[in-house]
Amino acid sequence: MEPINIAEYEELAAERLAPVAWDYYRSGSDDERTLHANRDAFERIKLRPRVLVDVSRIALGTTVLGIDLPTPLLIAPTAYHGLAHPEGECETARGASAAGSLMVASTMSNRSLEEVADAATCPLWFQLYVYRDRQVTEDLVRRAETAGYRALVLTVDTARLGRRERDIRNGFGLPPHLHMGNFEGAAREQPGQEPGLSGLAVYANALLDSSLTWEALDWLRSITALPIVVKGILTAEDARLAVEHGARGIIVSNHGGRQLESGMATIEALPEVVAAAHGGAEIYLDGGIRRGTDALKALSLGARAVLLGRPILWGLAVAGQQGVAHVLALLNAELEMAMALVGSPSVAALGPELVRLPV
Template identity: 55%
Template sequence: MKMITNVSEYEEIAKEKLPKMVFDYYASGAEDQWTLKENRNAFSRILFRPRILVDVSKIDLTTTVLGFKISMPIMIAPTAMQKMAHPEGELATARAASAAGTIMTLSSWSTSSVEEVASTGPGIRFFQLYVLKDRNVAAQLVRRAERAGFKAIALTVDTPILGRREADIKNRFTLPPNLLLKNFEGLDLGEMDKTSDSGLAAYVAGQVDRSLNWKDIKWLQTITSLPILVKGVLTAEDTRIAVQVGAAGIIVSNHGARQLDYVPATIMALEEVLHPNHFWIFFFINLKKSTASIAIILATGTNQLKSCSFFV
């Protein structure tokens, strides 16, 4: 393999090696993909104002998240179906996050179960939750994650239906036959419709609870003592409600531009979602090439912002 110097070069290799259906699933956005482009372009409109002659001989990147010390203000976002890209999938990601001293968030739609990920060894892990129409299944997932040692629940709230991803429709995307959504194995929920234009879109339409609302944060708090992060917030109004209902924090996210198109890039929502209370605010960013985007988020924040960056 050639020397890799930035994240974009991994994407180039992936495009060469992965089946087109798989690469397009990982790389594409919803509708016109305006927000997908904006997620990258928005950072180019923000410039540093560097201050000089400051002692930078001792740099400490460590930070604390929900009481857990990690090595840097970067964590691993929930990404579905990782075994489509590599046989080890989420297991390798879990080991890598642990070795790097940071947090991994496991997707509900992972191709390794919470128990399998926990078995890779010690590590700080969060669990990303989609609430299904069968609330008993959602409750089981939360309890399994808690038993497996996961430390927080990241509740995704921006997916009542799947975004219209034209690449998935054209490719008739479905999970490869050798893989399962392992968290649902044995529940008759682990397979996708292979006859639909997008098997994943049909799966979401059939399984995800569209009635999910703010009252359900309270319901979730009755079944777990884990802190709850609300993932998919882009506005000040929703930030205030998240505080009111007792969420531990929010994840500012447009779902990697894969849900509703023509919404702001997450960095553009930063100023709006700042909250004066002791409240955790995390960012979901598409890190394409330069780590400068992470520095921009940290530099743009204020003393009232506790910010770490999720990235895919």
């Protein structure tokens, strides 16, 4: 039977995926407190509905960095879609295109950014990690520009890879038939499979630059005209710095609870980031969105759009592009229902008065 919500997709994905891939996708770091906090915080927020508002037509459309979209639900960058589907990220891009969404493609993909661009008809952003060898990063930027990506998403919460204990136990690495799609030659070196060691952590800690500071954002701006979105901000202080350093967008994110343990839930961090950015950058949020009402809470508290990580992987694993498109359709329908029942006929009409924060 076709799943009717994200939880059912998750259950089916757990049955379909190889156990090591399932562990990699679902895990958070350490005791997974941050992972659970994202969900718990959404559950603690209640809605304050208004009635007798004309909701006979609901408009889900929004814009992100000037791009018109029929939905505020976007696809977060996640690595290694080849573990879920033989067509990998190309299949995800087809599903995103069918649903009219926007996809953020990860640096750590199994298909190349050019292949993803060829498969997609939807707008694309490219997620960037800064490698110790800046030339590797600059090459990715040039290729993303040429392939038609519309923005760069700089991930800033990964000075080191979080300790994901299932991956350590499983010796997680890419199986031999999968590759780092964006790299050739030496940089194609890939996370190996070794028992008792996360190959991904070894790879990331060796190649990614943990000495990164705000200078990296200035550097990136100096080499490209593409707008830059900073992903992984949780505080007012960093939101102000991001705006000062020219970020056009901020994704309030804790990497789906996979990095810092005992960090804040993203929905808890959102209000201070929105206030501090003061309109100087667009604000988006990811982490724990599993229902339309979760999206509605984030949009009401000032996010312009929200991004989905794992739900997209569940859709991809269960039914390829149709699964991705169906996951987005389900959440869009839930969001539309929630907007009707809180009395908000458009995304622009959503505001903090619809939300009661826990005391």
